[in-house]
Amino acid sequence: MNRTFDIAVVGAGAAGIAAAVTAARSGCATILLDERSAAGGTGGFSGLTTLCGLYDEEGNFLNEGFSREFAGALADHSNETRSTATNFQAHSLNVVKMGRVLVLRYQQEAFRAAAADLLGSTPHLKTSWSTPLAGVDVEASRIVRLNGFDVGAVIDCSGSAQVAGAIGEECLKTDETTQSPAILFLLLNVQHSFTTPAATAQVLLPLARAGFPPLSFQSDLLQDRVTVKFTGRPDQVKDVIAFLQKNISGFENCHSPQSEFKPTQRSGRMIIGRYLLTGQDVLSAGKFPDAVARCAWPIEQWGADGTASFRYLAAGTHYEIPARSLQSRQVPNLFMAGKTISADTDAIGSARVMGCCLATGEAAAVLAANFLDKKFHG
Numbered sequence: 349m350n351r352t353f354d355i356a357v358v359g360a361g362a363a364g365i366a367a368a369v370t371a372a373r374s375g376c377a378t379i380l381l382d383e384r385s386a387a388g389g390t391g392g393f394s395g396l397t398t399l400c401g402l403y404d405e406e407g408n409f410l411n412e413g414f415s416r417e418f419a420g421a422l423a424d425h426s427n428e429t430r431s432t433a434t435n436f437q438a439h440s441l442n443v444v445k446m447g448r449v450l451v452l453r454y455q456q457e458a459f460r461a462a463a464a465d466l467l468g469s470t471p472h473l474k475t476s477w478s479t480p481l482a483g484v485d486v487e488a489s490r491i492v493r494l495n496g497f498d499v500g501a502v503i504d505c506s507g508s509a510q511v512a513g514a515i516g517e518e519c520l521k522t523d524e525t526t527q528s529p530a531i532l533f534l535l536l537n538v539q540h541s542f543t544t545p546a547a548t549a550q551v552l553l554p555l556a557r558a559g560f561p562p563l564s565f566q567s568d569l570l571q572d573r574v575t576v577k578f579t580g581r582p583d584q585v586k587d588v589i590a591f592l593q594k595n596i597s598g599f600e601n602c603h604s605p606q607s608e609f610k611p612t613q614r615s616g617r618m619i620i621g622r623y624l625l626t627g628q629d630v631l632s633a634g635k636f637p638d639a640v641a642r643c644a645w646p647i648e649q650w651g652a653d654g655t656a657s658f659r660y661l662a663a664g665t666h667y668e669i670p671a672r673s674l675q676s677r678q679v680p681n682l683f684m685a686g687k688t689i690s691a692d693t694d695a696i697g698s699a700r701v702m703g704c705c706l707a708t709g710e711a712a713a714v715l716a717a718n719f720l721d722k723k724f725h726g
């Protein structure tokens with residue numbers, strides 16, 4: 349007989365980690381599967397160093413619950429000393445201002461370790477790694493089986509609406525003219541600081557003069573490590589590294605621990621759910637009676653030439669994400685979280701940041717658990 353899970357979560361990035369832990373904590377037998385070998389998704393594996401979307405402008409958490417818990421777990425795994433500043437409820441020395449918004453700096457090893465700890469210590473939760481989505485069966489407009497398991501509800505946290513796509517739900521494709529993918533790679537042994545624009549220009553100008561496609565550098569919590577965001581082709585990465593080693597002081601002994609350089613999608617594919625969150629909702633700080641998460645991150649747009657534009661909400665405001673944006677229109681036991689929620693290209697340019705993914709992951713799990721509770725208890 350097939351094993352039964354109340355809830356199956358597909359994808360173990362920020363959204364899936366939050367969804368799986370929350371679902372299992374609510375007493376639902378939960379399975380979390382991912383084609384990767386461990387939990388972390390983009391936040392844990394791509395070399396990112398900033399968790400965005402957690403805080404309002406004053407450093408208060410926009411969403412309590414799992415987002416706050418995960419930020420705390422990250423701090424614990426970074427051996428960080430917490431700040432005691434009273435007006436700064438984030439309580440973290442790694443919270444820094446980036447433009448007009450606050451971000452939490454982290455190490456990707458800490459992200460993976462925090463995820464592994466939270467998942468490993470949660471009862472009722474089974475994880476299945478190196479497990480691609482392999483089949484979804486629908487009967488009478490309900491998902492009844494996923495990868496051969498009988499399931500009561502499914503949360504699609506795949507970042508690219510894999511479950512929704514597999515069952516023919518209507519989806520929006522990402523717009524690569526405004527959400528252009530980038531290759532993210534780590535460089536170790538870098539003896540160059542990127543703390544001032546002048547220091548950054550010392551590296552960027554020679555690369556631009558040599559004709560390389562645009563790139564940017566993001567310093568890490570570890571002194572000699574940086575993440576590079578590169579808009580060129582994968583086969584150009586080794587030339588970039590060789591150029592840096594040969595021509596830029598402080599990069600002589602740098603190297604990347606990665607063997608593969610693949611473009612990372614900024615936004616994947618979004619399902620069209622019961623409500624399509626729009627860019628207008630974001631910029632007008634939209635509020636909803638069925639709100640389940642808050643976000644104040646600007647709409648980011650990234651062109652193929654590496655240029656970025658940021659459209660901010662009015663100071664001190666945030667928008668809400670309604671439950672309907674996490675719910676399928678056709679299939680009542682399918683929920684979405686993270687960058688696969690029902691949002692247009694503009695809205696997802698804001699709502700895809702990881703702080704928001706953590707919040708929608710938690711919310712989708714509550715919705716799925718409530719759905720099952722209603723189904724079984726009236």
Ligand SMILES: Cc1cc2nc3c(=O)[nH]c(=O)nc-3n(C[C@H](O)[C@H](O)[C@H](O)COP(=O)(O)OP(=O)(O)OC[C@H]3O[C@@H](n4cnc5c(N)ncnc54)[C@H](O)[C@@H]3O)c2cc1C
Pocket residue numbers: 358359360361362363364381382383384388389390391396397398399400401479480481505506507508510529530531532577612613614615685686687688700701702703705
């Ligand atoms: C270049 C770039 C820079 C960014 N910078 C930042 C930043 O600085 N700060 C920030 O907060 N956000 C940033 N983001 C956005 C953020 O990283 C993502 O939007 C967020 O991590 C998405 O989380 P998620 O859980 O929805 O999906 P993901 O983290 O993408 O997780 C999806 C998971 O699903 C799994 N999966 C996919 N398909 C299948 C399948 N068929 N079967 C099984 N498993 C599957 C994947 O392996 C993956 O682990 C950036 C994104 C990019 C691309």
